[in-house]
Amino acid sequence: MAEHTTRTAPHTGAGSVRDDEAVRFTSDLIRIDTTNRGGGDCRERPAAEYVAERLAEAGIEPAVLEAAPGRSNVVARVPGSDPAAPALLVHGHLDVVPADPAQWSVHPFSGEVRDGMVWGRGAIDMKNADAVVLAVVREWARSGRRPRRDIVLAFTADEEDSAAYGADYLVREHAHLFEGCTEGVSESGGYTFHAADSGGGPLRIYPVAAAERGTAWLRLSAHGTAGHGSKVNYDNAVAALAAAVARISAHRWPVRLTPVTRAALAGIAAAVGVPADPHSPAFDPERDLDPLLDALGPAAAMLRSTVRNSANPTMLDAGYKVNVIPETASAGVDGRILPGGEAEFRATLDELTGPKVDWEFAHHTTPASAPVDAPLFGEMRAALLAHDPGAHVVPVCMSGGTDAKQFAALGIAGYGFTPLLMPPSLEYGTLFHGVDERVPVEALHFGARVMDRFLTASGGGR
Incomplete structure (x- = not known):
């Protein structure tokens, strides 16, 4: 069911030290070349040291853990106000895919801020999200605020290859650092997807990943x-x-609709204004899916690769x-x-x-899936709608994969939630691993505000 039918513009609000740090940290991290060429050819340590220094400045004790020389991870715990509450894992990777400077408008490791954008490899995938999390927890230290539940931060190596030096290593060798974590959030969700309703009007949808192949x-x-x-x-x-x-x-592989994808179909159809009930026994995926996807228009792009x-x-x-x-x-x-x-x-x-x-x-x-009716999903939705009340929030299955699958081995239900307010002129998906990867400054401000609200509200309030 659609959450709202209004078309009000997103709330942006005034600037803050937190918002400014989100931009500066994004730029700084991009300038640290952590290209992962696969086969062990990467060195995340300089970025890990940068992250550890920013945490230590805020009074948060980081652990820098290496699976091999230079392949560094950072893990830290921010204590919550309720020791009995389950902990929440917030994780992001420090490595990036290769970039050929000859193909870019700016050098991919410049971190240049131009035309209201931060440019460079990792601006979307995913040094932006690492920077936002750093900015948020440092704001807590300045203001004296605390989340209700413990927040475990993990900045990982090797996500862009096999995760052998990153999340897989942490799960195998340092599982105790994630004690009490029942849920986790990371990349590929909470960004603006611009679509159109059945009347052709503009529509903002925020997909939140609740499963991945x-x-x-x-x-x-x-x-x-x-x-x-x-x-x-x-x-x-x-x-x-x-x-x-x-x-x-x-x-041609047969259609297989998972519970998350059925929920995604229902939510997106309701947002667009297309009558559909993919939960009905009368809904035949092989017969009815393609016509439904065609009726959803551009919004079908969130589903076509996950059916x-x-x-x-x-x-x-x-x-x-x-x-x-x-x-x-x-x-x-x-x-x-x-x-x-x-x-x-x-x-x-x-x-x-x-x-x-x-x-x-x-x-x-192995594939991973998390419940879409969990309170955490409702908290993510509420945080997004607080800053963009005219939007629609829907669960989706990711076509690719993240470190969430490794952490699932510890019983941690993973979601993709790294909020960004994207303009219609920038398509989030094409920026992943693409030439001229960049993120709007205002998208980072929005992400910091939404993430701050979500993390402090998670688990039952501030």
Whole structure:
């Protein structure tokens, strides 16, 4: 059900030290190059030291933890006023994906503030959110305010690769630091998605991630008989692999609507003004889903990648000379698995690869899902609507993954909630890993205000 039908503009309010620090810290963190090229090639320590210094200045004791030299994580606990209340984990990663300066309008590690924007790699994913959290907890120290529940802060390494040096390491080796945490929040939710209602009027939707698909990065391998390229060869590894890759690419996965995605469909349809009841037994996903998505217009983009499992071929490797048939050939496939979709994914890959191609997980994390009727979700909604009362807040399933899946192993229900007020001219999704990644200064101010309200209200009030 839609929360509001009015179209009032978001509340921005006056500036503050907190808001200014959110901008400055974003810029400072961007200038610290923490590019993660995969395979262990990254060094987060300078950013971790920066974060630890900002926390220590506020009287918060940080622990800097390394899984390997330079691969640093920071964990700290902000005590709440009620020791009996369950703790809340707030986590964000310090690493970023590579950026080619030649393709950018500004240097990707300049942190330049221009035209009301902070520019650089990590402006959206996700040094902005790290900066906002730092600014909020420092404001608490200045004002003497405290949250009701303990807030455990984790600034992690290696999220942009396998999390082996980051969240996975923390969960395996330092689980005691997260004692009492029942829920957690991190990236990819709470941002403005601009859509249109059924009459064509502007509509602001804030998706909050309550589930995410599991990661299934696959390595395919085929073995055949090596030989001269001019000879007949019916045991060609390259041909077998190519056929399997083509089958995987062409496969249309069946629709699978998880509880979170059904809730998302219902919420977005209500916001847009399209009659639909995806919870009804009469709703046939294979028959009714595509027409409903078409009726939702631009808002359907929040759903299209999360109604099925997926497997996209991304890498091929075979041979060393054009006239030599190689003995082996390999491929990489990026698979994503919906909550509850593991068995179907494995069985389908067995069928699509066939008898001549083997497959294995190069990296695998299980899907995650959190309840959309939890009080925490209501607190996130209330914090957003307090600063944008004309908006609509809906749960969604993420198409990709975050560190939330690692922390789920500790029984922590994870949500994507890093609030940003985005203008219609900037599409949040295209800025992720994109050229000229940038975030509006006012989006950071909005995020700091919403996050402050949410964290201090979480668990039953200020």
